[in-house]
Amino acid sequence: MRNDNKMSIFLSLILRHKPEVIDIELDAEGWCPVEELIEKINKHGKKLDFERLKRIVDEDKKTRYSFSDDMKFIRANQGHSVKVRLNLVAIKPPEILYHGTKEAFVEKIRTSGIQKMKRHHVHLSKDLETATKVGARRGIPVILIVEASRMYEDGYVFYCSENGVWLTNHVPVSYIKEYK
CATH class of the missing domain: 3.20.170.30 (ADP-ribosylation fold)
Incomplete structure (x- = not known):
């Protein structure tokens, strides 16, 4: 699954830092249409289909990515350097x-x-x-x-x-x- 690891790193680049690398735009909350992401990654010379993308998301130990409930959109959970609004809710942290x-x-x-x-x-x-x-x-x-x-x-x-x-x-x- 070494290639999945490389693809996960590439997804992180796209969904957190530089969506323009494959000419996509994230919406205000960081979401990207899954079909568009797959299409443009493939046009960029890499191989990705929905099953591989789902496996990468499901098996990511850091849980970096999330699908929308209908699985038509994907985004990184945090760590963005591009401007997105993640709609996080303030919460009391643990002691340390x-x-x-x-x-x-x-x-x-x-x-x-x-x-x-x-x-x-x-x-x-x-x-x-x-x-x-x-x-x-x-x-x-x-x-x-x-x-x-x-x-x-x-x-x-x-x-x-x-x-x-x-x-x-x-x-x-x-x-x-x-x-x-």
């Missing part, structure tokens, strides 16, 4: 959340907190294992503990995406501790 990163970013985080950068939100994990996997994508992971409940009590807004990723706009330094 985790953020996995790499050593090269830690000094900047120590001075300015966790920034969303080009994405819509900062991504946080509810468990140490997920944060470790995220941080390990680019080397040795550094895990940060975010005092989410305290942030919430101080007026910061949190969301939880369909796939369980916790989202907020910024995590100030005063709410961050390094996991030892």
Whole structure:
């Protein structure tokens, strides 16, 4: 299923960052017609049919994508750098959340907190294992503990995406501790 992994990465590029690569437009909420997506990916020289797309969505361990109820539309659940409105509902977070990163970013985080950068939100994990996997994508992971409940009590807004990723706009330094 290595080719499915490559296709999933390509779908992530299209549905989160650069839909123009295959000349599609996402609607205001990030949805794309499934038939159009398949057609334009195939025109782009890759092979995709509905069964393969469904398998990629169903087997994605990070649950990156969702189909509409009628399965005619697809979108990424979060992580967009293009402007979309995901209609997330604010929710009280658990007491602590985790953020996995790499050593090269830690000094900047120590001075300015966790920034969303080009994405819509900062991504946080509810468990140490997920944060470790995220941080390990680019080397040795550094895990940060975010005092989410305290942030919430101080007026910061949190969301939880369909796939369980916790989202907020910024995590100030005063709410961050390094996991030892």
